[in-house]
Every structure is written in structure tokens, then in C-alpha cells.
Amino acid sequence: MSAQNTVAAQPAPISKWILSAQALVNSPSRQDGMSLEEEREQLRKATGQIYRAGQESKIPKESIVTAMIFLIRFYGLQSFRKYNRFIIAQACLFLAAKVEETPTKLYKVITACHSVRNAGQAGERIDINSEEYTKEKNAVLEAERIILYTINYELDSTPINPTLIFKNILSKLIETRIIDENNKSFMNNGVNIMWASLRTNLPLQFEPKKNCLCLCFSYHYIFKAHAKR
Structure with missing residues (x-):
């Protein structure tokens, strides 16, 4: 090569x-x-x-x-x-x-x-x-x-690391009481979905923060729908 x-x-x-x-x-x-x-x-x-x-x-x-x-x-x-x-x-x-x-x-x-x-x-x-x-x-x-x-020597991972962005979003959701900090199922499954997104080209389609926000919203919606059943 x-x-x-x-x-x-x-x-x-x-x-x-x-x-x-x-x-x-x-x-x-x-x-x-x-x-x-x-x-x-x-x-x-x-x-x-x-x-x-x-x-x-x-x-x-x-x-x-x-x-x-x-x-x-x-x-x-x-x-x-x-x-x-x-x-x-x-x-x-x-x-x-x-x-x-x-x-x-x-x-x-x-x-x-x-x-x-x-x-x-x-x-x-x-x-x-x-x-x-x-x-x-x-x-x-x-x-x-x-x-x-x-990749043109672009190595700063801080603004692109979805795990850090996801954790930040979760902490804000807990602070605003949108989700319960004891809701381990939401947190664990949300993290799993985030990891799954890194097995695709999704990071080339949308900005990392937008991806994480959409994942949080989607899973929160699904979680609430199942909780009502």
C-alpha cells in the first residue's frame, strides 16, 4: 500500500x-x-x-x-x-x-x-x-x-465521540426529570443502540449530537409506549 x-x-x-x-x-x-x-x-x-x-x-x-x-x-x-x-x-x-x-x-x-x-x-x-x-x-x-x-490527520475525537455526547444528553435528561436516574433499562438499552449505530455509516450521514438526540428520543418514545401496555 x-x-x-x-x-x-x-x-x-x-x-x-x-x-x-x-x-x-x-x-x-x-x-x-x-x-x-x-x-x-x-x-x-x-x-x-x-x-x-x-x-x-x-x-x-x-x-x-x-x-x-x-x-x-x-x-x-x-x-x-x-x-x-x-x-x-x-x-x-x-x-x-x-x-x-x-x-x-x-x-x-x-x-x-x-x-x-x-x-x-x-x-x-x-x-x-x-x-x-x-x-x-x-x-x-x-x-x-x-x-x-x-482522514487528513484530523484526530481530535472530542466533538465526534458519541459515547461522551450520549452521556451528556442522559445527564441532562435526568436533571430535567425526563427520565428517572434509576431507569437502568433505558440507559443500558440506549447505550446498546448507540453502539449498534457505530456498526453502520450513520456517522457519515448526520452530526454526532443529532444522532445521539434521535437515538434518545426514539428509544424514550418506544420505552414509554411499552410501559403503557
Whole structure:
């Protein structure tokens, strides 16, 4: 992978990282002949890999979220057919851990990702002294450079981290007594819905705060409707 030919014709964002409907429909992966269903599945698997590997390597959730956002943005501008999602996911997790000041050794990221990918299979763990590991490490480091180039070195995660935004919205809902602070079901399920949204390209469609507000409103409406039954 070479940074020189990384970015071809990138779709112009409407506002920073919010892409137009046309840009999303004509994504690089779609232009490479991938179906919409396959693209969604690739994104779901890649973000899921980040989540599970991040947990296994004990990376904080804020860093895991940042890694998922980096990956979603990367594939908003790049093709799954051109860049291996397994390598890109590892690079996003490694990069996000550094950005969030929770740095993790690269070998821990690589071994965790392999464990998640090959769970229950022979050769589940990769030998860090093997030639395979050396090739993987070099590929991940090269991918990290390509990710940085693609996302234009925009690494400030504070305004985009939906977990922080969601927590802030929840605290305000509790303060105004719209929801009960003892309503663990609402809080837990709301957080689960937020995490599920990070397995899609929703962060490329709407601003993070708008996504979180809509998720809160939708779940609150559904929760109240069920409570009346």
C-alpha cells in the first residue's frame, strides 16, 4: 500500500465528515463493483472486530469508539476492495489508542485481532516471533500512515465521540426529570443502540449530537409506549 496513490476522486463532504446521499450511494466500494449489502456487511464486520479486539486487549471504550469512527471515515473515502478491512481495523485501533492517550503495544493489538478473527480455529494465536507476524506488523504500520493521509490527520475525537455526547444528553435528561436516574433499562438499552449505530455509516450521514438526540428520543418514545401496555 502506498500513500502516494491512496486518494483518488474523493466525494466532497457537506460538512466536514457528513457526506451527501450521492457520495454515500456512489462510495469507492460501490464504484469498485461491491453491492450495497456487501459493503454494509464489510463495515459491520470491521467495526465488530475493532470492538471485540479492543475489549480483549483491554483498551478503554472511548478509544474503541474513536477507532470505529476512524474506520467508518476511512471507508467513506476508500474501497473495501482496495484495502483489507482486517489490516485497516488493526491500524485504526492502534492509532485511536494513541490519540486517546491510552497507548497499547502493537503486538497486543495484532494478537487480539487474530484471536477474535480465528476464535475456535487452529492457529488462533499468532506467534510474535514468526515471519507472519513481522509482515502483519509492517502492513499495519503502513496502513496507519494511509489512514492518517486519508482522514487528513484530523484526530481530535472530542466533538465526534458519541459515547461522551450520549452521556451528556442522559445527564441532562435526568436533571430535567425526563427520565428517572434509576431507569437502568433505558440507559443500558440506549447505550446498546448507540453502539449498534457505530456498526453502520450513520456517522457519515448526520452530526454526532443529532444522532445521539434521535437515538434518545426514539428509544424514550418506544420505552414509554411499552410501559403503557
